[in-house]
Amino acid sequence: MAGCEEHFLMSVSTIGAFVIGEYPEAVAVMLFYQVGEFFQSLAVKRSRKSISDLMDIRPDSATVRRNGELITISPENVSIGEIIIVKPGEKIPLDGVVLDGDSMLDTRALTGESVPRSVHKGDEALSGCMNQTGVLMIKTTKAFGESTASKIIDLVENASSRKAPTENFITTFARYYTPVVVILAAFLAILPPIILGGGWTEWIRRGFVFLVVSCPCALVISIPLTFFGGIGAASKRGVLVKGSNYLEALNNVSVIVFDKTGTLTKGVFNVTDILPANGFSKEQVLEYAAEAESFSNHPIAKSILAAYEKEIDQSVISDYKEISGYGISVMAGEKKVFAGNTKLMDTECIEYTTCEKAGTKVYLAVDGQYAGCILITDEVKPDSKKAISDLKHIGVEKTVMLTGDDEKIGKSVAEELQLDKYYAQLLPDQKVEKVELLDSKKRPGSKLAFVGDGINDAPVLARADVGIAMGGLGSDAAIEAADVVLMTDEPSKLVDAIEVAKATKQIVMQNIVIALGIKSVFLILGALGIAGMWEAVFGDVGVTIIAVLNAMRILKK
Template identity: 60%
Template sequence: MDACSLIKKEIILGGLNCAHCAEVINEKVGKLEEIESSNLNFINKKLTINIIEGSDEKDVLSKVIDIINSTEPGLDIQVLTKQKNIKREIILGGLNCAHCAEVINEKVGKLEDIESSNLNFINKKLSLEIKKSVNEKELLDKVVGIINDTEPGLDIQINYEKEKNTNSVKEESKSDVNKADLIKLIIGAVVYIFGIYQTATGFESQFSNLIFLIAYIIVGGEVLLKAIKNAFKGHMFDENFLMAIATVGALAIGELPEAVGVMLFYQVGEFLQGMAVGKSRKSITALMQIRPDSANLKVGSDIKVVSPEDVSIGDIIIVKPGEKVPLDGIVIEGISMVDTSALTGESVLREITAGEDILSGFINKNALLTIKVTKEFGESTVAKILDLVENASSKKSKTENFITKFSKYYTPAVVISALLIAVVPPIVIKDAVFSDWLYRGLIFLVVSCPCALVLSIPLSFFSGIGFASKNGILIKGSNYLEALRSVDTVVFDKTGTLTKGVFNVTKINSVGISEENLLEYAAVAEANSNHPIAKSILSYYNKSVDLEKIESYEEIAAYGIKVGYNGEHILAGNEKLMRKENIFYSPAKEVGTVVYIAVNKVYRGYIVISDEIKEDSIDAIKHLKSMGIKEVVMLTGDNEKVANNIASQLGLDKVYSNLLPNEKVDKLEEIYEGRTEKEKVIFVGDGINDAPVLARADVGIAMGGLGSDAAIEAADVVLMTDEPSKISKAIEIATKTNKIVWQNIIFALGIKIIVLILGAGGIATMWEAIFADVGVALIAVLNAMRAMR
């Protein structure tokens, strides 16, 4: 179906709190002949439908609303006609000041026409969501004005939707080494060394002082200019202003060699720090090199190379050996091996054949594939993953928020202390020399910049999130990465999480009728259900069911199904359904999911369906316990016998069975009782069915499977391979990242405090102060990069 022949509509279902009802609505709407496709996002309560062009749009919407009202009455239904907010990205080339990035993001976020903003310092990218009906040009001019006002001289590029790929590639390809700065540093260093040589050989004179001044202007001229400009704008506590005051003060008291040396080593430190951050940017970018550059669009008998954004749903694309798959789709021709490692972290190649789904981000290895596109680029798996990882910095951890607040107070406090140290002692202490105390105050100014913390902490978290994504673990924010390190209880769903969710009929026990007749009744009852158990019965029956003979159909959540078929009344469900309908039955002794069948109020037997435990579930539980997880719990709607059998095989601590969806939330609340803030709970489920529990847990982890939209929407963490063992890997990455974060905090603050104390006591010199500033920042950045390994 060509994208241009579809009308897309979005409907908000206010008050929708039943995940099962959401599935029923989506299924019924999807069956309307005028609807090409439908998707109900339970988390956002949004139903998106694609109406086939030529259909009566008003009539179709009326049918959809009738389905919603009949399935779940009383919802607040709104058909969206509003224009979406405009999204824009601004690349800030040359942005190397983490503190300035914080200031820009804060100021831009306060503009009333901005819905949301996020400045990713690592990618130098400012993402904006602009409110509808706003003069976009005027607003972007304001944003650019804020950027230039805060950090002048940046290379600002505004990305419009079609230019996104090109500009990001351009930015990434730029060198992080500024040759002009390097030449300036080399010349300044040579002049400085010549001045030192002059004084060392006894030629200290006005000439040598002039040499030092020339070296100072070469090395620090740009810092002085920035400091003056920023001072006029009211930015009194940025690093340029502080460094300018400190070194000019040193010049004023005759410490010329030291002033020039401090400025030189400050600039060298900033240069090396910029290189280190640039290297980390490239490393993180390399981890996420899954964005496709182009797509081979088939137009008639020709192949046209286009941007992935220009490809529509229903278009046919060709993927050659060695190329990335640019969009999600279905393979209609060809058999090939694909590399899924960019999405899943798995190195084993996977075979794809005609009729199978294929995801953007896979790499085609050895044969030509012809693919029919099923999702636009913006909705594709690769686009969602990139968006999640790139914008993970918008959900900040408590540590990051603390550091941001701390830096606002820390710098002014140290500057005030510097002023007091320089002024008060000469007044109150007898024979105190003003120049000595001024020197001590200047040391405080050099140490006062919080860059080591402001830069390295977000970089550590971003590196950890990037590394996790490379291992097939999508973490939606540093707040969740931080929470993972404090987990002491892991709660699992059963079906599709610890087990494969692939059911097989293992036993048929009929009473008063043949096994074939019992199976037929079961197949009739389950014919309209999408449940995995229903599918397993229909697969085992392997015959067609005459749906026209079904006179009535009612699905009772957590009980089973009632069907009127060819004059007979069929019940198919669990023991609760039999008791509810007052059917006398014989409980099954076999372990498995049991479907009891009654016809015209007479019990006719049961069918046993068994699920298999996933290969790595046992190892996953062992790893979690070896890491110090206190309790591993399972919540399931399955019967007690099946649940206990699975629990004993896996070595679980607790198991709760026969639970309705709302009862799972109640059990999770029980688990929370008596817990402290530091005792976090993870819930691991398989997507939309577990949405309420995923939302309640400290960290909700979805066994997303490749390309599961529902899981990506619902959870805080998504495991792209459905492997429970990835949970321990996620906790390992989180633990390592948080260790690095606290190493940087303790190291940076520790060194700064020591130098401040020594400086106040007259022991430390400006050399120690410059190490406490740029030296510590450089070491912290290099340490932060370890989170990527």
């Protein structure tokens, strides 16, 4: 639409210049217009290069072992469960698990990190990573279109369809702008000779000057280009933004709410103490807890099973029930076992002794009798504290943590990271309520962002103005659930995302001020007869080139 309006205004101005005998100026209009088109095309290519570089993470071929032979085929023709061979210097074409081999993988294209990651037998190998040192034999676990590299590319390609409010405003502005400009130019060319008298040629020339200067291409081209470049710049830092609307929203975030486990902390739990009660031994408490947690995929369950270190006969486990926000109930042989938090103990009317130590506690009851407590601790991520400090430095007004852990753990982590506020002992639905409360109290016009793992936080991610999933590398759930995906588990990536968003918005505002400011001056000069067609061409094409070159700066962020 913008292109049609731009061509229309330029064509009318050129024809008009020929009609009134201003042949050099008519040629100049189209000549400099083509120069402007060249710079626009160059800028678009440069901006798209950041995306096309991302396309390179998806290789065109895969070496597959079939019937004892190695054949090279398109990755699209590789089935789940087939064996692929990846040599040093080659990119992994599909997600899979390493069956044999050891190597270092360059994950820079996915995460923005330059430090290679080692992989060994049994490790996950993600498409898009460059194999550096050893030959890897990989069993594919996903089809080509469902692999990590394909999902990331699809996400970035589709990002341009979600427009920022500023983009939508400019598009709407341009739609009404052109007919208004044509009417004003016609008035300028017709009314003064009728009212004031004098030559028609001079006023017609001023009308055409008005048309040339008024062309909105500087805004219509440079603003979407800036947002597109911003999304590309973020992707190079390992941050996937699903649309320019979310990029603009990040610029206005005043409150950031974090889930604790796996976001600010490592989410890697270790059993640090067992406190038996009522005649139970430590070994019995751990055994009953391991049996209760044997079907759970929760990180706490995994830590208990790791501490138990023995095989569990799951044939004796029955009537397994996982109670969200409370814990687990199960029949272990003839014993009824409850494992969970104090809320579960209260619900089942079990008398227990409260553990005063800091850490996550799993309380255990067997046949209605309190058996003891298992203490589990998590560790704060190394860059969490710096990330919180940097967020405050770049203008985030409030940082909040939500956790299902008890008050002592919540307070300990919040104080260590110097968070503004924390809420502990929350059930999943209570986290949504807290986000709604914080959202109602935030500064008018600002945004609230929620940061979680993208797996267990879907309702909260959906409720926030900007849902941010951390650790998206290899996580389909994270990529699907969030508006912004941080490809690594580093909270500092959030700082990168907001910095890119702020730089993008700054360039957008600069271009709006530059374009409208210069054009306003030339419109007045043209109407007064001071500026001719040559100056008008600069007022349009020159301003467009300046705006486009300014927009390209975001690619260096």
